[in-house]
Amino acid sequence: MTTEAHTESTEATKAAPTGVILTDVAAANVKRLIAQEGRDDLRLRIAVQPGGCSGLRYQLFFDERSLDGDIVAEFDGVEVVVDRMSSPYLAGATIDFADRIDAQGFTIDNPNAQNSCACGDSFH
Template sequence: MTTPETQTGVTLTEAAAAKAKALLDQEGRDDLYLRIAVQPGGCAGLRYQLYFDDRELDGDKVDVISGVKLAVDKMSVPYLTGATIDFADSIESQGFTIDNPNAAGSCACGDSFN
């Protein structure tokens, strides 16, 4: 099975897309992007930001996955190519997770990487 080419280079699993779509539906919004970005900060040097955004920035890469518009800014694309966003819902944890093969190391909190 081959993975289809994407603009963002990021994979959004069915579970993550379904949760994002449910949150958007709950708010009655279909105009928002699920944005993932890499910003300086955190204890390991870089940290992820995952949030809903009502704007498309110049140079954004956008994919539509299961009805969810996923946006990555042009500066974050190199850090996120090959990353997978999933949604975990178990006794141990609940929330969006990011598996990034580009991260050389991460901190104990899992919120930042280098």
């Protein structure tokens, strides 16, 4: 990939209407998991809900629904959906996938989180 093409791709990713960035590794793992489900109507929904020890909790799940006000972006064939209430909390957040001895699964790096708990599941 040339530097110019990489820059254009990065700029397009940053301009995603959801405000969320899904890394290539995360997109590949989402595709793999959706394929395991045997369905082609699922999308990755990312939401913020009250709860957890820090006040707010992330929720990542597969969803076939379309809700009023949903914001949708596509990353390498994976649709990512954020509801309009969660969108301000997730603007600029990067969803990645870790497969290391100290961490495994989807991770969220959120510049909007002022504090987070040790489990990494909730934030304020």
